[in-house]
Every structure is written in structure tokens, then in C-alpha cells.
Amino acid sequence: MTSHQSLGANLNRIAVIGAGHVGATAAYALMLRALVHEIVLIDSNTALAEAEAADISDANALARPARVWAGDYADAATAGIAVITAGGATQGSQDRLSVAAKSAAIVSDCVDRLIAAGFAGIIVVAANPVDLMTLVALRRSGFSAAQVIGTGTLLDTSRLTQTLSQTLRVAPASIEGFVLGEHGNSEVAAFSTVRIGGQTLDQFCRGEAQPDLPAIAREVRDAGYAIVEGKGYTSFGVATAIVRICEAILRDEHAVLPVSTLLTGEYGLSDLCLSLPCILGAGGVERILVPALSPAETAGLVASAGILAAAIAGMEPAPNARV
Known part of the structure; x- marks a missing residue:
């Protein structure tokens, strides 16, 4: 590298x-x-x-x-x-x-x-x-x-942990979990990846009221649209995501962040960019991680990739390679 x-x-x-x-x-x-x-x-x-x-x-x-x-x-x-x-x-x-x-x-x-x-x-x-x-x-x-x-779904992931934090009354920094796929309408809130003190969501919520996960996923997905509707644009959240990525690179942190990168066979997908957890260091993306998702989440990720592939095929001007 x-x-x-x-x-x-x-x-x-x-x-x-x-x-x-x-x-x-x-x-x-x-x-x-x-x-x-x-x-x-x-x-x-x-x-x-x-x-x-x-x-x-x-x-x-x-x-x-x-x-x-x-x-x-x-x-x-x-x-x-x-x-x-x-x-x-x-x-x-x-x-x-x-x-x-x-x-x-x-x-x-x-x-x-x-x-x-x-x-x-x-x-x-x-x-x-x-x-x-x-x-x-x-x-x-x-x-x-x-x-x-x-920047991919780093901001969406931040929104997910923030929303779960408010719902579960746990500090955002104590919650790990990822939004994967497209940064857009087909993104996948991968609740199976959520861990709180080493516990899954089901384990953490045992004996308590279960959070409305579909509602949380919709809130996370639509958060950006709500902000744009109110003020005309988004800026602070995505700017902070940019800074976090730059920080991981400049400090050679080997930090795991969900960013958009080229897939080369992960989940059977290739030749497109979408977000998966990646290890970031001085050379950029050092490794792409492949979480064990639920069948529904895997299907959602593949569907998200299909939407992006169709958009790439129909995009003009085409993103031609440098020769």
C-alpha cells in the first residue's frame, strides 16, 4: 500500500x-x-x-x-x-x-x-x-x-448511534453499529452490528420495551432531507465526518469507519463504491471489513448496490477511466 x-x-x-x-x-x-x-x-x-x-x-x-x-x-x-x-x-x-x-x-x-x-x-x-x-x-x-x-454512511452511522443513544439512554460513544450501503434512500441500518457493552440489541433490551427499529431506520435515513427542508442545506454533520476521516488518515489511526470504497467481491459485489466498515490509516483504506449481517440486511445491501449500479449505468457524462 x-x-x-x-x-x-x-x-x-x-x-x-x-x-x-x-x-x-x-x-x-x-x-x-x-x-x-x-x-x-x-x-x-x-x-x-x-x-x-x-x-x-x-x-x-x-x-x-x-x-x-x-x-x-x-x-x-x-x-x-x-x-x-x-x-x-x-x-x-x-x-x-x-x-x-x-x-x-x-x-x-x-x-x-x-x-x-x-x-x-x-x-x-x-x-x-x-x-x-x-x-x-x-x-x-x-x-x-x-x-x-x-464520506459514505459515516454521517448516517453517527445519526444512528445518536438516535439509539436517546432511545436507550446510553452515551453515543458507548454504542457501536453501522449504516451500510448507499448514502441515500436505499441505505441499510444494520442493527445486527449494534453492540452496547459487548451486548447485542436483543441482549441489552431483554426485559425492557423493544425500540421501534424500522422507525429509527426511517428517522436516520430521512434526517438529511429534514435538515435541507428547514435550512436549505446540510453542513455541520458532513463537515465533521470529513474531519474525522482526515484525522484517521493524518494520525495513521487504523480506525474503523463506514466509508464509501470500491468493492472487489464483498457480498458478491464489485465494480461499484458503497459503504462498509473500513480500516483507515496513512495510506487511506487499509482493509474492508465484512460484517456478518442478517439475511434481510444482506438482501438490503445487495438491493442498495443494484440501485447504485443502475444509476452508474444511466449516468451521463459517464465516469470514464483515465487513460
Whole structure:
């Protein structure tokens, strides 16, 4: 596996491509977390990137020293990580897959410019629909699958543990469990993976009222749509997911996170990106884990993959490979 060190990347620099709500919030969160010394914002709207960088720099004066500036793809060339947030935006309850074609054109252009500038680090994709855009970025870059990571269902998983925490009255950090598959309507809340103090949900709830799991799954799935309906976009949750992925990479944590990655036979699936638990370290995705799911969950995951495969087949422009 390729490491940052062998790529000659600057571990103290992260490039954020897209200075909209998600990109600017991610840059701000990265600054507060003090993961890197340099954060460069890149956007086709130079004035927007400059304004967001200046605003974050003002906040940085009260935080830990870091350089935050608006730059271009030449500044991203030696970054350790490039985060792509630029893409099509959904409105209200609009399905994320509906903006696939628009996002594909934007993400393809961003990746082409990154590669032309000489970038050789790790790409973190947060543009929706994130599973399809992760595949677009992978094919356009020609990078190894380990180097291209989508935020996937990390945010959905966070919503699941938060909802279970409120229902079961247990701290979120004490609950392990995963949402898998598409970051979208076909996602699978894998309740069979939930563990609380080593106990399954059934064991933990023995003698108590059982939580309404289908209702929890729907709440988790629809949470993003509710936020968009209320404020027009989401930003804080996905930005924090971006930061968590960057943190696991930069600190070589070998952390297990559910992120979107290329499948190569897991559950009989291949040639598409969706979320499974992955071990993340300095080289990106080090290993894909395959949880023992219930038959219904496995069927749901396969169905989710089918929806993504159909969307890939029908997407224009096609996510052509770099030659």
C-alpha cells in the first residue's frame, strides 16, 4: 500500500475544493481541530473562496496557529489530502441520485485539474451522490482504490448511534453499529452490528420495551432531507465526518469507519463504491471489513448496490477511466 511519505505529500496541508456551505464548514472544523498547519480553499468563484478563507482566518486568530487561504490547484499539488465538496446541490426532499450527472461533470473537472497539477495524495469525496462521485473520482484519477474515499454512511452511522443513544439512554460513544450501503434512500441500518457493552440489541433490551427499529431506520435515513427542508442545506454533520476521516488518515489511526470504497467481491459485489466498515490509516483504506449481517440486511445491501449500479449505468457524462 502506498503511504503519504512515499508520495511526497505535505502532511501539513489539506486542500478543500468547493467553498460552499460544506467546504467552508469543513475548512473551519479542520482549523478548530488543529490537524494541519495549512488549509487552502479552492473554488471556481474566487471571491467566495477568498471571503470564506478570510472569515476563517479571523476565527483562527483566536485558535491555534494555521494558515488558511484561497488558492488554486497548484497549491493542492503537494497537499496530503484533497477534499472534494463541489457538486450538484439537492433541494428539499430531492433524491441525491437526481443530481448525479451535474455532480459527475463537476467532480470530473476537479479531479482532472488535481491530477494535472501533480496531486498524488488521498482524495476524500463529499459531493452527492457520494457513492457515485467516489467512483467517478477513482476512475478519473487512476489512483488506487485505497486513495479515493467517500464520506459514505459515516454521517448516517453517527445519526444512528445518536438516535439509539436517546432511545436507550446510553452515551453515543458507548454504542457501536453501522449504516451500510448507499448514502441515500436505499441505505441499510444494520442493527445486527449494534453492540452496547459487548451486548447485542436483543441482549441489552431483554426485559425492557423493544425500540421501534424500522422507525429509527426511517428517522436516520430521512434526517438529511429534514435538515435541507428547514435550512436549505446540510453542513455541520458532513463537515465533521470529513474531519474525522482526515484525522484517521493524518494520525495513521487504523480506525474503523463506514466509508464509501470500491468493492472487489464483498457480498458478491464489485465494480461499484458503497459503504462498509473500513480500516483507515496513512495510506487511506487499509482493509474492508465484512460484517456478518442478517439475511434481510444482506438482501438490503445487495438491493442498495443494484440501485447504485443502475444509476452508474444511466449516468451521463459517464465516469470514464483515465487513460
